[in-house]
Amino acid sequence: MRTYHFSELPYPDVWEGRSSLRVNIPNEVYDPKVGADLYERFFDEWVLCDELGLNIMVNEHHATATCVNPACTLPLAILARITKKARLLALGVPIANRPNPVRVAEELAMIDVISRGRLDMGLVRGSPYEIAPTNAKPVGQMERFWEAHDLVLKAMTTRDGPFSWESENYHYRKVNIWPRPYQDPHPPVWVTATSPSSAPRIAQNRHVIATLISGVIAKDLFKAYRDHARADGWEPGLDRFAYCAIVGVGETEAEGLRRADQIADYVRTSPIVAKEFASPPGYKKIPAEIATIRAGPNAGNRPLKTPEGRLIDQKTATVEDFIEACSVFAGTPDQVYDQIARFYDFTGGFGNLLMMGQGGHLSHEETVANLTLYAKEVQPRLQELHSRPLAMTAE
Amino acid sequence: MDRLDIGGVGIDLWRQGTGRPVLFLHPGDGFPEDDPFLAALARNYDVLAPWHPGFGNSDFPAGWATVDDLAYFYFDLLDQLGLEDVALVGASFGGWIAAEMAVRGHNRLGRLVLIDALGIKLSDRTTRDIADFHNTDAALLETLKWANPEGRQPDLMRYDDDALTAVVRSREAFAHYGWKPYMHNPVLTRWLHRIALPTLVLWGAEDGIVKPDYGQGYAARIPGARFEQVANAGHFPHIEQAAASVELVRAFIDG
Numbered sequence: 001m002r003t004y005h006f007s008e009l010p011y012p013d014v015w016e017g018r019s020s021l022r023v024n025i026p027n028e029v030y031d032p033k034v035g036a037d038l039y040e041r042f043f044d045e046w047v048l049c050d051e052l053g054l055n056i057m058v059n060e061h062h063a064t065a066t067c068v069n070p071a072c073t074l075p076l077a078i079l080a081r082i083t084k085k086a087r088l089l090a091l092g093v094p095i096a097n098r099p100n101p102v103r104v105a106e107e108l109a110m111i112d113v114i115s116r117g118r119l120d121m122g123l124v125r126g127s128p129y130e131i132a133p134t135n136a137k138p139v140g141q142m143e144r145f146w147e148a149h150d151l152v153l154k155a156m157t158t159r160d161g162p163f164s165w166e167s168e169n170y171h172y173r174k175v176n177i178w179p180r181p182y183q184d185p186h187p188p189v190w191v192t193a194t195s196p197s198s199a200p201r202i203a204q205n206r207h208v209i210a211t212l213i214s215g216v217i218a219k220d221l222f223k224a225y226r227d228h229a230r231a232d233g234w235e236p237g238l239d240r241f242a243y244c245a246i247v248g249v250g251e252t253e254a255e256g257l258r259r260a261d262q263i264a265d266y267v268r269t270s271p272i273v274a275k276e277f278a279s280p281p282g283y284k285k286i287p288a289e290i291a292t293i294r295a296g297p298n299a300g301n302r303p304l305k306t307p308e309g310r311l312i313d314q315k316t317a318t319v320e321d322f323i324e325a326c327s328v329f330a331g332t333p334d335q336v337y338d339q340i341a342r343f344y345d346f347t348g349g350f351g352n353l354l355m356m357g358q359g360g361h362l363s364h365e366e367t368v369a370n371l372t373l374y375a376k377e378v379q380p381r382l383q384e385l386h387s388r389p390l391a392m393t394a395e
Numbered sequence: 396m397d398r399l400d401i402g403g404v405g406i407d408l409w410r411q412g413t414g415r416p417v418l419f420l421h422p423g424d425g426f427p428e429d430d431p432f433l434a435a436l437a438r439n440y441d442v443l444a445p446w447h448p449g450f451g452n453s454d455f456p457a458g459w460a461t462v463d464d465l466a467y468f469y470f471d472l473l474d475q476l477g478l479e480d481v482a483l484v485g486a487s488f489g490g491w492i493a494a495e496m497a498v499r500g501h502n503r504l505g506r507l508v509l510i511d512a513l514g515i516k517l518s519d520r521t522t523r524d525i526a527d528f529h530n531t532d533a534a535l536l537e538t539l540k541w542a543n544p545e546g547r548q549p550d551l552m553r554y555d556d557d558a559l560t561a562v563v564r565s566r567e568a569f570a571h572y573g574w575k576p577y578m579h580n581p582v583l584t585r586w587l588h589r590i591a592l593p594t595l596v597l598w599g600a601e602d603g604i605v606k607p608d609y610g611q612g613y614a615a616r617i618p619g620a621r622f623e624q625v626a627n628a629g630h631f632p633h634i635e636q637a638a639a640s641v642e643l644v645r646a647f648i649d650g
Contacts, residue, residue, distance in 0.1 A: 023530075132530050135574075135575055137570070137571070137574040137575060138570065138574075139567050139570050139571040139574070140571070168458060168460065274532065275532070275533065276529065276530055276531055276532055276533065277530065280529060280570070281529065281563075281566040281567050281569070281570040282566075282567040282570055282571065286560055286563050286564070286567075289563045290556065290559045290560065290563060293551050293552075293559060293562075293563075294552065294559075296552065
């Protein structure tokens with residue numbers, strides 16, 4: 001089992017009492033001096049990950065106090081130089097919102113070369129509230145995502161360029177990226193999914209399927225991927241599956257729960273956005289959009305389901321609720337291991353744990369303690385997971 | 396509602412009345428079956444109100460992405476139905492399509508009426524001419540659309556799946572054709588002088604989506620165009636003040 005540490009790079013001091021933390025929160029409330037200190041500590045935490053044998057994941061969002069990383073490739077470019085062993089996962093680059101996918105390919109290839117082949121290349125569609133700050137068209141976004149995906153991969157794998165590309169969405173006459181990626185033919189591709197209907201296309205490309213803090217739905221996603229792969233005549237290894245959960249480890253159960261509880265403010269604040277940005281036209285398929293209309297004022301609340309079928313409201317859930325819903329693993333190292341093992345069995349197994357080890361107001365000292373305990377007491381034991389039969393099967 | 400096939404694109408068409416043909420091009424939201432403005436016009440004219448390709452239940456042809464596509468489509472419709480001396484009436488988004496058609500010109504067109512039309516850019520680069528239908532608080536948006544928003548919001552909770560599907564398709568199509576540049580064509584402004592039709596620019600005096608001075612700017616760029624305001628009306632004067640709007644449109648078409 002590989003573990004990647006993930007933080008959204010939150011700017012939590014201004015979260016209190018606001019009706020929208022995204023798109024229309026003016027940046028006058030952002031203090032660049034505080035921001036500089038925050039970046040410094042986050043880089044310290046990433047360097048620590050490298051020393052502890054953990055890998056690193058970053059993501060990006062725009063115009064928001066929930067995440068002050070507006071470009072995955074920027075921190076990864078620095079990390080490529082200052083880390084030694086950690087794999088560097090962008091999860092991901094919202095390629096359907098980027099006007100220039102070839103530029104994306106160039107940036108990622110350069111990171112891959114600087115890091116001598118440590119890049120994991122996550123390509124994502126992006127959340128609905130990312131539409132407004134980027135002004136990308138929500139209608140047809142999924143088709144544009146896959147076209148940009150094809151173009152990025154062609155740019156990375158073409159060795160006898162230049163080639164041309166003329167389509168509805170993109171126009172290039174001379175594509176010929178320098179540098180080309182270090183990993184041959186290209187860095188591993190990761191794609192996020194929230195619905196099993198997305199899994200077949202990811203499986204068809206043999207990419208890593210990742211799902212973020214989504215609880216039991218991971219089981220259906222992974223099953224849909226495995227089913228498609230087997231029907232296609234190949235058996236996906238565990239490395240094709242990734243699950244992201246909040247992880248809080250403590251010397252005592254109370255300490256682990258407290259850490260996870262602070263990190264979980266990420267999921268509690270994540271949906272706080274003015275309604276007009278939450279569901280742009282065409283982002284969802286028509287039946288889902290109709291369901292949103294019918295949900296009325298409750299639209300936007302995506303409850304988590306526990307394996308027993310209980311619904312958990314993410315805005316108000318306690319850390320115990322989240323543990324029950326498998327979106328948080330927390331407690332002592334033994335408890336965290338047991339929770340991960342249970343979920344591993346429940347989903348049919350996965351080879352990548354994306355550990356949200358920092359979030360919300362969790363301080364640098366607490367984050368260091370959390371990561372260190374995890375790396376020393378939990379991570380080594382996860383190798384056992386692969387060498388024993390599953391307690392339950394996902395079939 | 397009739398079903399009509401134009402060059403392989405199936406659309407819904409509301410058609411009533413006899414007389415001179417009036418082609419009504421609807422706003423982004425479409426129009427209700429019992430639209431009083433259309434019903435009143437149908438007392439004097441052969442009124443054709445098609446649902447634009449992609450909107451309501453009309454087909455959405457693959458690859459169509461701009462209002463140019465819609466403009467050429469409606470030329471096909473005029474040709475196929477053999478309509479002559481058509482009064483082209485477009486409201487809001489439909490007004491944009493009508494302006495694109497009129498700039499190109501067509502011998503089947505006889506009159507042009509633009510009602511609170513979108514489609515052009517007049518102000519500087521940091522000033523929006525057209526309020527944002529999509530990125531605006533819903534309650535605020537209603538006050539921009541209507542002089543009196545009371546009772547104007549359809550109760551979508553009462554719609555069945557088919558009706559909601561049509562609503563969602565219209566929302567998608569509206570966003571698709573008008574997302575970027577937002578609800579206008581930067582090229583259109585400089586070619587408005589090509590419009591060679593007698594033109595009435597009709598505007599809701601209290602329109603908060605595109606203000607009356609935008610309408611005046613539209614009219615000023617179309618040779619000989621008349622500009623008229625409708626009192627106590629917002630972005631949709633033909634809905635909010637149907638009788639007064641019909642009066643002005645009829646006087647213009649017959650004049």
